[in-house]
Amino acid sequence: MHMEPTSFSAESYFETQPPPPTLEHDVEQVREFVQRQAKERRNVVLVTSGGTTVPLELNVVRFLDNFSAGTRGATSAEYFLKAGYAVIFMHRQFSLQPFSRHYSHSTNPFLDFLEIETLKGQSTPRISVTQDKREDLLEVLTVYKAVHAAGTLHTLTFVTVNDYLWLLRAVSQELSVLRRKAMYYLAAAVSDFFLPRQKMSVHKIQSGKGNLSIEMDQVPKILKSMVDEWTRDGYIVSFKLETDPDLLIPKARAALERYGHQVVIGNDLHRRKFEVVFVSRKPLPALPPGAEPVPDALESTFVESWLRIDSTVATGVPASQVKEIEEDIVAELVRKHAAWVHAGQQA
Numbered sequence: 001m002h003m004e005p006t007s008f009s010a011e012s013y014f015e016t017q018p019p020p021p022t023l024e025h026d027v028e029q030v031r032e033f034v035q036r037q038a039k040e041r042r043n044v045v046l047v048t049s050g051g052t053t054v055p056l057e058l059n060v061v062r063f064l065d066n067f068s069a070g071t072r073g074a075t076s077a078e079y080f081l082k083a084g085y086a087v088i089f090m091h092r093q094f095s096l097q098p099f100s101r102h103y104s105h106s107t108n109p110f111l112d113f114l115e116i117e118t119l120k121g122q123s124t125p126r127i128s129v130t131q132d133k134r135e136d137l138l139e140v141l142t143v144y145k146a147v148h149a150a151g152t153l154h155t156l157t158f159v160t161v162n163d164y165l166w167l168l169r170a171v172s173q174e175l176s177v178l179r180r181k182a183m184y185y186l187a188a189a190v191s192d193f194f195l196p197r198q199k200m201s202v203h204k205i206q207s208g209k210g211n212l213s214i215e216m217d218q219v220p221k222i223l224k225s226m227v228d229e230w231t232r233d234g235y236i237v238s239f240k241l242e243t244d245p246d247l248l249i250p251k252a253r254a255a256l257e258r259y260g261h262q263v264v265i266g267n268d269l270h271r272r273k274f275e276v277v278f279v280s281r282k283p284l285p286a287l288p289p290g291a292e293p294v295p296d297a298l299e300s301t302f303v304e305s306w307l308r309i310d311s312t313v314a315t316g317v318p319a320s321q322v323k324e325i326e327e328d329i330v331a332e333l334v335r336k337h338a339a340w341v342h343a344g345q346q347a
């Protein structure tokens with residue numbers, strides 16, 4: 001049976017697609033976390049990280065995935081914590097997480113730097129860390145334990161794009177009580193297309209019928225609802241990933257124009273670890289009393305600034321000393337956010 005594609009608004013999406021079963025429990029925990037941070041007068045950032053899936057069946061065997069290892073989100077979360085922010089880290093299940101990312105199973109499996117020692121006169125062997133990894137591990141472990149003790153990191157997981165949308169709305173609404181002290185750092189790679197529940201096959205799609213063609217519906221542009229309804233005065237940063245470098249700035253500008261948030265960070269798939277571009281609106285010039293602002297051409301409304309780090313990594317440099325672009329991204333955002341909070345106090 002062929003069903004016409006539906007055009008979902010954010011509203012009709014949430015009216016027709018079911019919430020994830022853990023939503024209420026997740027939201028309660030976020031509420032407690034936000035209340036505690038508010039009492040301790042901390043800024044809080046919501047970091048989204050990793051890719052969303054789009055299941056093709058209700059009893060899911062196959063799904064479409066979005067590219068993202070979660071490096072950007074997990075690394076940035078660490079720098080936000082270092083800058084004194086509390087972090088809600090909303091990430092794709094099993095993607096990289098702050099601190100443990102340094103010991104990812106694929107790039108730095110931790111079993112490889114453990115040693116078994118049998119001491120003279122003792123029958124029970126001891127486990128120790130190889131000498132050359134100790135310094136790095138001690139540094140990561142120290143910060144990890146301090147963050148746990150301070151209770152400034154809260155972790156949430158999503159898998160599907162539906163989980164992501166429901167969680168994003170609920171967490172944003174909870175965080176909005178902090179007004180300008182809340183930042184939203186949307187680094188997750190979110191599918192633009194999905195299969196509404198009503199159109200999904202219940203069981204595994206069978207191959208007997210030959211080719212498979214699936215028509216997907218567009219995921220609603222929830223950033224607009226986020227800016228206009230779910231957050232109040234929050235500082236919203238979205239990311240734009242492109243593979244054609246010529247599209248990066250026009251698409252980032254179009255997103256700012258369309259959604260009206262504060263910053264879009266553009267990144268090219270292959271250069272994302274060494275180069276990003278911040279796109280934001282130019283501050284409006286002060287006008288004499290009673291003067292009407294002249295509508296600017298799109299060209300002159302935005303300002304771009306590139307942030308780059310050296311892409312060559314010298315061999316033998318300990319992991320903890322390798323420069324990460326997220327350090328500079330976060331430093332720049334912390335500065336911009338402080339100005340945003342200050343502007344709110346003056347208004």
Ligand code: PAZ
Nearest residue numbers: 068069070071072187190239240241
């Ligand atoms: O997770 P990662 O470090 O492998 O990649 C990060 C990223 C490219 C997914 C992120 O920087 C980004 O651009 N997120 C938004 C993607 C989008 O345009 O939907």
